[in-house]
Amino acid sequence: MIHLPTLPKITRFIHKSKHDIGLAPDELVFRGQKKTDEVVIRVIDFDTETLLEEKLITVEDVRQFKNDNTVTWVNVDGLHNTEIMKDFTSVFDLDTLVMAEVLNTEARPRVVEYDNCDLISIKMLRVDDTTGKTIVENLSLVLTDNVLISFQEQKGDVFEPVRERIRMQKKRIRNGKVDYLAFALLDIVVDNYLYVISVLGEKIETLEENLLINPNQKVINEINNYKRELNFLRKSVKPAKEMIFSLAKTDSDLITAGVYVHFKELEDNISQANDAADDYREILSDQLNIYHTTISSKLNDIMKFLTVFSVIFIPLTFIAGIYGTNFEYVPELSYKYSYFVMWGVMVVVAIGMLLFFRRKKWF
Template sequence: MKIRLVNNGVFTPIEDIAQTLAPAHAGFYWIDADVEDLAVLQPLFGMHDLAVEDCLSEEEQRPKIEIYESHYFIVINSIRFDDEEIFLRALNIFLGRHFIITVTKQKINELRSLKPLLWEQEVSRPDYFLYHLVDIVVDNYFLVGDRIDNRIETLEEDILMHTKKSHLNEIIGLRGEILWLKKVLGPQRDVIATLNKKDLKLIDDQLQKYFSDIYENALKIAESFDTYRDLMGNLREAYQSSVSNRANEIMRVFTAITTIFMPLTFITGIYGMNFDFIPGLHLRMGSYILLGIMLLLGIGMFFIFRKKEWL
């Protein structure tokens, strides 16, 4: 657990947690905690039992906002895209008048990238801290969306050039993650809408228009993932069409080969019959002449098929 006094974007480490129970003369306290620290924090800050239970739960938490008398409990999901797999990590936030507590189970990159922004904006209020944090989290969805878009384009080119069975697994896996992510975007968008529209006493009225901008971005992200879902459907159709065309191409080659060998089989069939009088049967060079005729016939049919673009 790390405790800092934030005043005009400047961070001052605090050793004694009891100091955070009373408002600072200037600025606010930011407590960056792990779930194990809740046993100490809950009685000090009067955290609601249900909020603490949500933080400790092993189940995936939906984004939400809970309004309590002395604080707000907010859950939003940070997003990462590593090794072609999407990860969501819950970011639990307790917002009070003079403090903000972030509780996470894993490291959240947005918290580290937030520090220089707070210094640049000279932030001295916890609600402005919340605004910048939510803004960074939402912006990262655009970055992940761009990577998904690039992955779809690359996959489409690979399918058109060299279709493989592994492409179908990639399509199914990526489409499943996009659909799963869409289910998260709805509740997260609702949380931002609440921060934007609802009258919240712990959030400055001037922040409403700023949260409105974040809400518009959240809508754009939801629309983008609708598009990605449709593109994955088109990609699957392209894969099936490519596989079908490849099968047809293979069947066309096999059919051509069979057709070429049909007259050759016909000739060998005639000379394989047990008759004494067959033209050329007793010629000294008869077998070579026959093989030459068969070779010329096969080559001739091959070039005829190539000319007609059947091969």
């Protein structure tokens, strides 16, 4: 049984701090929320034969891998320490614009080519196994000649399958360069888009069954909640699609021709995620229309029922009103069975009108 994640509540779709207004584009200021107390730097260095995996103390410790012939993956958890980010700028001779972009967690997904590196930014979705909530954080990848640096907002990610492939000496990733490693990470990110959307889609499809059986206020509240959650996902998926399509068209010296083929695969997967999000959005709109149509139909049935009985009792009330008048001379008063005749006329009128309405298929 799939555990359905609960997506976070959305207060707004864009956040801009007043303190960020007027800052220079290359100002190394953390623009985001602090999500971890400690900045953790982990490194995996490998080639076809060797593998080194360890936790580093300082950024300076990364310098030893800078000019090696191996592929080095440096993963940084936590972005709030600007001094550490300055050290990365110094060790890898990066443009300050690169690190300024990394520190801006509200930035739109993008790919930018610099003189000695490429920057890829994308939103990463993952489901917390303990709470079931979907966590969204900004992921930045900095590609250099033989080092890939991934920057995340907090510890814990979805990249463990990639690490396992490296440890298990999978041929393609161990023979590849940093560009293929970057593809492997982006592939995991996009796969999680598909997973989160599919889980939400399962709830939407289940809701459609309940909608037809028992439409009520609880159903309409769930529809509105799912629309909000889906809009939240689309906020990450649509810009990511634009970024990946741009990435597949770049002419970077750091990306080999063989890896561009894999980026085409990413285009297909992100398009599938985007199309699924759009499809479920249309389904929710259709469900909303079905709800209102069903409620209107039920209301019409109720009004039809009440109208039929109202119309039936109008002539009966008329007859009763006549016999309830207080005239001194009423011919029927002297007739012994007048009371029963009155009831007979009323029953005949009621049955006749019911048969007439039934023949007209009014109810």
